[in-house]
Amino acid sequence: MATKTPAYIQSLVKPSQQSGPSRRVWSVDLDSVWVPFFTATNVTGATTVPSEDLGAPLRLNKARDGQVRFGSNGRPQLRVAPKLNEAITDVRNNFIASLVNFTGQVIKDNKDGYAAEVGKAQKAAAPIHAQMDKDVDEAIAAAEAAEAAKKADSRLVGTAVQQAQSIVTESQQEAIAA
Numbered sequence: 001m002a003t004k005t006p007a008y009i010q011s012l013v014k015p016s017q018q019s020g021p022s023r024r025v026w027s028v029d030l031d032s033v034w035v036p037f038f039t040a041t042n043v044t045g046a047t048t049v050p051s052e053d054l055g056a057p058l059r060l061n062k063a064r065d066g067q068v069r070f071g072s073n074g075r076p077q078l079r080v081a082p083k084l085n086e087a088i089t090d091v092r093n094n095f096i097a098s099l100v101n102f103t104g105q106v107i108k109d110n111k112d113g114y115a116a117e118v119g120k121a122q123k124a125a126a127p128i129h130a131q132m133d134k135d136v137d138e139a140i141a142a143a144e145a146a147e148a149a150k151k152a153d154s155r156l157v158g159t160a161v162q163q164a165q166s167i168v169t170e171s172q173q174e175a176i177a178a
Contacts, residue, residue: 009102023058025080026092030057038087053081 023030035054041047042054061069061077069077080088107114 006102023078025085025088030080034084034088037091038084047087049087050081050083053084057081057084 022032025034028034035057038047038049039054042049057080058078059081061079063069071077079085
């Protein structure tokens with residue numbers, strides 16, 4: 001029995017155009033998605049994210065002693081306002097639950113179709129996994145060969161140094177004897 005894909009799932013898997021880079025939370029743009037979304041959910045009464053969190057969604061990240069934290073690049077670190085961050089976490093958790101529930105429903109409604117799709121994916125992945133294993137084995141062998149060559153070179157250098165010291169010592173003894 002085929003399951004019709006709900007419109008909300010179809011909209012999730014449809015490619016869309018994205019604007020330029022900005023601050024992202026859970027890989028979603030803060031200013032153009034999260035803030036307008038929670039403003040809308042506040043209007044409808046679905047959420048009560050504080051207005052100050054929507055108006056100033058980024059805050060300075062401070063240590064326990066109140067000092068501003070700086071990144072390794074020397075810039076002050078920013079964090080998402082606490083209540084807005086909690087609301088985003090709730091959406092994320094609910095989104096994940098929706099994905100899991102949808103998957104479970106498809107498996108329940110069409111167990112054979114789901115199993116066939118998993119089998120098809122595993123079969124298609126076999127050559128990719130084999131190539132990955134081969135590439136890793138070759139890389140390990142190359143790294144081991146390079147390390148062995150490096151050790152051999154260092155032994156040769158050590159031997160050359162010893163020979164040079166031996167020649168110098170012999171030359172000094174000859175000079176003393178003469």
